[in-house]
Amino acid sequence: MTDNDTFIPRIEEEAARLAALATDLSVPVPTCPGWTFGELVTHVGRTHRWATHVLRDQVQERIWSRQVPSGLAEGQNGDAAWLLAGAADLLDVLRTTDPALEVWTWGPDRRAGWWPPRMLFELVIHRADAELALGLDPVIPAATAVDGIDEFLHNLPYATWMASSLAELGAEGATIHLHASDVDGEWTITQGPAGAVTCERGHTKGDAAVRGPASELLLLLYGRRPLESAAVFGDRDLLTRWLAAAAF
Template sequence: MTDYLAKIEAETTRLAALSGDLSVPVPTCPGWTIADLVTHVGRLHRWTAHVLGNQAQERIWSFQVPTGLPEGVPGDAAWLTAGAGEMLETLRATDPSTPVWSWGPEKRASWWPRRMFFELLIHRVDAELALGVDPEIPAETAIDGIEELLHNLPSARWVTKPLAELGLEGATIHLHASDADGEWTITQGPAGTFTWERGHAKGDVAVRGPVAELLLVLYGRRSPAAVTVHGDQDLLDRWLSAASL
């Protein structure tokens, strides 16, 4: 079983180390600086701790949870690390089977560690790209990240609504990792939902490249130009734009 808590600790350390100059713009999060990025991540950590600590059964918005920061003051590396520590302590203390709200398909505490790990990993990548650092994501982590994202997105109303407006029911997108044992086919369904399955297949558009690059393309952190695309490029561009998390 993947130890997501240890991975969260490691990713927090990496992001904190990238947070020296909070004024650096973050191109993959338009309008943000590193300060905004750190504040966003630290807020999510405190939100997660609040949701789990209170065993919330209804949605609580992250902005409703106190951050401990004076109004208008962004977070920094120490504040980020403290929030991650609070979240990790709560995750360790919470029975994974505990019923609790989530925006994903599982409404229990076990949903949160994997989701928060990938939230943190992608924002670490944002910081690295802002600083001109080439991100490194192990292949097995990228595979897990692709499947975690595809598993959760059909439950996200802010994704299914724009997907429904595209009128792409029945369209297929095939992802093929060039450096790992990973292939997936996404099939667009009704009302903006979609299904996916592992394995080789022919899609209306096929996307092939290193698995870490495929993950970053799905998250909108890399352009499809970073990988090889065969077939309906317009379909891919429209789907990625609507499915952005």
């Protein structure tokens, strides 16, 4: 991952792309079951306001997005203008915040620099949700997708809400290998005890392996693509169960 100057224009672009898609807030979003565009926009906008609050107030203790004021009435959904207003505030804060500043995060890096990539890929994946809902094929540049896979796997061991689902797999010691076919990128995930996971870059032989374009691997990790979108080798059942348990 790189510094804020790299992420800021990408966050701005992705926010604008999502807002442009959000013209009918009643459209259902199949990749986020039970959500419409209204719920999708509200989720993303609340997430932006959450990050802004953490960075602006230099929050040191755990706080979640629903604890941060959104400017919406109870039960009200945001719209495209509300989304863009929150993104603008976030971008202003990112431009003036030292990435080395110590703040709370739910990931391994307790510093402000953790937040820009998290906000970028929150937008990339939910922009893809919106496009898929409209019958469009999401385009994610390979380099961006590689960054997204790195970010997902970097944070995955700290996503404690997944631990119970991963523990129920009964797959301790199992390995999953991801191999990008269109750019340099290979990763190995090892399932540990009690739902713990470790992730590392590099080529190894896994119990299950999946190979495909980096963008498809990223969407697969987030549960936005079926396994049929990539080539699968080895234990397909393990891969299917693991992806279902680990999807954000």
